[in-house]
Amino acid sequence: MTQTDHFALFGLPRAFALDATVLERAWKRVALAVHPDRFATASAAERRVAMQWSAQANEAYRVLRAPLLRARYLCELAGVDLQTETNTAMSAAFLMQQMEWHEHLDDLTDRGDVVANQVFSSELNQFSQALMAEVGQLLDAGDFVMAAGRIREWMFLDKLIAQLNAIESA
Secondary structure, rough: OOOOOOOHHHOOOOOOOOHHHHHHHHHHHHHHHHHHHHHOOOOOHHHHHHHHHHHHHHHHHHHHHHHHHHHHHHHOOOOOOOOOOOOOOOOHHHHHHHHHHHHHHHHHHHHHHHHHHHHHHHHHHHHHHHHHHHHHHHHHOOOOOHHHHHHHHHHHHHHHHHHHHHHHHH
């Protein structure tokens, strides 16, 4: 089994903008073709290869259906390392916004105000949607370096939204 890129596996163009229905149909087609049950009477080697292809198809679908993971993957394919562990450089404006959001989150945690949590959640989600649209435009235009910086910001925002969701669930 040779490793193939996720887009090629499903016969899709390498692009951030993907139709979710087309992706799902492509995944189901591939998953059905390589499903291990179809190889139940095959040799052990063929069953093992079918399992590997099935696992790759499932992983490819998991990555491509999640916009943030898809964005990261497109940068990876283009040879742009996001340096998520070492590169924390962000614009001054985003860093200031980040500090404000953290302060607001701390305040909400102390107050336990459900309505304020929902308003803040809506604000973060709107910002996240705008960031996703910007990243998509950058990626589809081939500006992977600029996209990488915005993806790191998106990753921060994604974590903040997860923290807020955890507070709302508690």
